[in-house]
Amino acid sequence: MIQWTGLLVFLIAVFVLVPSYIAASGRTDFYYTLTSVALLSIASAGVWLTFYIGRINIGQGAFALIGAYVSAILVTKAGFSFWLSLPLAGLFAAVVSVLIGVPILRLRGVYFAMITLVLTQVVTLTALALPVTNGAKGITSIPLPGEISVFGLTVIPDFAGLENPRLAFYYTSCALMVLTFAAMYRLVNSRLGHLCRSMQQNEELASSIGVNIAHIRVIVFAISSFLGGIGGAMFGSIAQSVYPSSFQVTDSVNFMLNCFLGGLGYVFGPMLGTLVLYFGWDLLFELGRYQLLVYSGMLIILMLFLPNGLLSLRLRGKGVAGR
Amino acid sequence: MSNLLEVRHVTRKFGGLTANNNISFSVNENEILSVIGPNGAGKSTLFKMISSFLPTSSGEVLYRGERISNLKPHTVARMGVVRTFQETTIFKSMTVRESIVVAQHLRAKASLAGYFWGTKSAREDVESFGRYADDLIDFLGISAIRNELASNLPQGNLRALGLAIGLATDPKVLLLDEPFAGMNHDETMRMVQLVRKVRDDRGVTVLLVEHDMPAVMSISDRIIVLNFGEMIAEGTPTEIQNNQKVIEAYLGSADDEIGI
Ligand SMILES: Nc1ncnc2c1ncn2[C@@H]1O[C@H](COP(=O)(O)OP(=O)(O)OP(=O)(O)O)[C@@H](O)[C@H]1O
Ligand SMILES: [Mg+2]
Numbered sequence: 001m002i003q004w005t006g007l008l009v010f011l012i013a014v015f016v017l018v019p020s021y022i023a024a025s026g027r028t029d030f031y032y033t034l035t036s037v038a039l040l041s042i043a044s045a046g047v048w049l050t051f052y053i054g055r056i057n058i059g060q061g062a063f064a065l066i067g068a069y070v071s072a073i074l075v076t077k078a079g080f081s082f083w084l085s086l087p088l089a090g091l092f093a094a095v096v097s098v099l100i101g102v103p104i105l106r107l108r109g110v111y112f113a114m115i116t117l118v119l120t121q122v123v124t125l126t127a128l129a130l131p132v133t134n135g136a137k138g139i140t141s142i143p144l145p146g147e148i149s150v151f152g153l154t155v156i157p158d159f160a161g162l163e164n165p166r167l168a169f170y171y172t173s174c175a176l177m178v179l180t181f182a183a184m185y186r187l188v189n190s191r192l193g194h195l196c197r198s199m200q201q202n203e204e205l206a207s208s209i210g211v212n213i214a215h216i217r218v219i220v221f222a223i224s225s226f227l228g229g230i231g232g233a234m235f236g237s238i239a240q241s242v243y244p245s246s247f248q249v250t251d252s253v254n255f256m257l258n259c260f261l262g263g264l265g266y267v268f269g270p271m272l273g274t275l276v277l278y279f280g281w282d283l284l285f286e287l288g289r290y291q292l293l294v295y296s297g298m299l300i301i302l303m304l305f306l307p308n309g310l311l312s313l314r315l316r317g318k319g320v321a322g323r
Numbered sequence: 324m325s326n327l328l329e330v331r332h333v334t335r336k337f338g339g340l341t342a343n344n345n346i347s348f349s350v351n352e353n354e355i356l357s358v359i360g361p362n363g364a365g366k367s368t369l370f371k372m373i374s375s376f377l378p379t380s381s382g383e384v385l386y387r388g389e390r391i392s393n394l395k396p397h398t399v400a401r402m403g404v405v406r407t408f409q410e411t412t413i414f415k416s417m418t419v420r421e422s423i424v425v426a427q428h429l430r431a432k433a434s435l436a437g438y439f440w441g442t443k444s445a446r447e448d449v450e451s452f453g454r455y456a457d458d459l460i461d462f463l464g465i466s467a468i469r470n471e472l473a474s475n476l477p478q479g480n481l482r483a484l485g486l487a488i489g490l491a492t493d494p495k496v497l498l499l500d501e502p503f504a505g506m507n508h509d510e511t512m513r514m515v516q517l518v519r520k521v522r523d524d525r526g527v528t529v530l531l532v533e534h535d536m537p538a539v540m541s542i543s544d545r546i547i548v549l550n551f552g553e554m555i556a557e558g559t560p561t562e563i564q565n566n567q568k569v570i571e572a573y574l575g576s577a578d579d580e581i582g583i
Binding site: 186191194195202207208219 | 397413425
């Protein structure tokens with residue numbers, strides 16, 4: 001009951017209160033900020049899921065970049081609708097992650113982390129080298145998402161014809177975020193989530209009860225990368241451009257930090273973590289060249305005192321994922 | 324045929340060390356067979372090869388005539404041969420009941436996607452997992468710790484939990500590695516009763532490794548003795564107690580260790 005009320009309040013805040021506040025205050029730059037938070041939290045949710053099988057994933061930037069390019073190429077070169085390119089971008093990222101995941105997912109701890117850390121760089125270099133990605137010039141002038149109509153009824157309007165495409169992107173991104181986290185919540189509380197928990201706690205015991213751990217790891221990594229691809233594709237569409245530097249190693253690190261900060265034990269951790277990190281960074285802008293120093297220092301302190309993330313403050317003992 | 328499990332000329336080398344050397348024996352359906360031997364004799368290694376946690380260096384293990392060695396542990400578990408662990412290997416942050424529910428993985432009828440969408444068969448599975456978990460908890464007489472976190476359990480209960488997790492997979496053959504370790508006399512006796520009950524009521528064939536000789540002598544139909552990786556004897560408890568080689572192997576260790 002409390003959960004449903006919470007969800008309702010959240011939905012009203014996101015879809016009604018925030019837009020009316022922005023309209024009233026005229027701070028339309030907030031649309032871009034909050035849209036970014038929503039999309040980054042989708043990609044972070046993927047990273048959180050890899051944490052859930054006991055793997056530190058510092059490679060989500062790679063899959064975001066892949067998603068951004070796949071969507072951009074499909075829209076600009078093959079004339080696909082953006083709305084079709086979006087799931088395809090996620091799927092492509094997932095397929096790539098399966099190919100990479102099969103050999104590397106058996107590695108643990110720092111070994112897996114190191115390889116994923118290199119992934120972002122590898123994808124950047126690949127984007128620079130391939131003809132289809134147009135090298136350092138990237139892909140620009142990507143058209144805005146077009147209309148979707150069912151039986152002549154417009155479900156989603158042509159973004160180019162809108163007075164305020166930023167608002168449309170905000171709604172789309174938030175809807176995707178809500179969908180992502182609803183799916184994550186369901187996943188964590190369904191059998192796959194339970195099996196992940198068993199693997200995270202003891203892989204040997206999990207395999208002794210018949211869990212095909214290699215198989216589950218690959219499935220989870222694919223879902224994780226799917227989310228990265230979706231987030232990346234949305235970013236590309238908003239910026240109407242993709243460059244090899246659109247997602248960098250720092251982004252991959254940030255995705256991971258979002259999860260740490262929000263709390264690895266909570267499905268909604270990455271959402272909160274992303275929000276706090278993104279705004280925290282912006283708020284420290286005034287500090288000029290000390291920005292990074294203060295920011296990093298605060299992160300270290302936070303993680304020392306709240307090893308289970310921000311959500312452990314409010315939800316101590318309840319609402320733990322999978323319970 | 325009553326030969327359920329057959330170990331055929333199994334050898335395992337770790338570098339220069341031969342942990343198991345050309346071991347052969349067979350296990351009858353519905354029997355309780357113990358593997359004993361001094362520390363480092365190769366008992367756990369043998370169990371790990373039977374359950375495919377370790378590949379053999381040579382030789383093979385057959386279950387109902389099919390090879391089960393050198394496969395993947397989950398494949399062998401799926402066929403009905405399941406091991407428990409010598410160390411206290413548990414799901415630390417799950418409760419007893421949660422552990423037993425998750426351990427019923429192999430009984431699942433619905434697919435993972437089915438659980439995500441909550442299909443009818445998934446809902447039926449979840450319900451039957453819960454019911455079965457409660458039955459198993461009653462069967463093992465551990466209802467007092469049903470909702471305890473595994474990490475909070477004392478040693479004696481941990482063994483029972485290990486057994487419960489193994490049983491939840493609905494095995495045909497259960498390999499128990501030192502199920503009585505760290506237990507006092509009463510706990511051991513209760514556990515001995517449980518293992519018997521598992522065999523009698525559920526028709527599970529049990530292989531066990533144990534150092535507690537009185538327990539082994541009372542529970543086993545047959546005993547196999549390993550020493551420095553060699554199988555030096557096989558027989559009924561009485562035969563083993565009177566076997567000269569076995570007595571020699573245990574010489575130097577306290578007499579009561581073998582219960583004579
Ligand atoms: N993974 C391994 N790598 C190298 N040597 C190993 C490995 N596992 C076991 N051994 C060695 O093989 C021998 C047999 O070990 P094993 O664990 O099978 O003995 P055990 O009979 O179970 O002993 P205990 O009664 O102490 O449990 C020992 O000398 C051990 O050191
Ligand atoms: Mg052992």
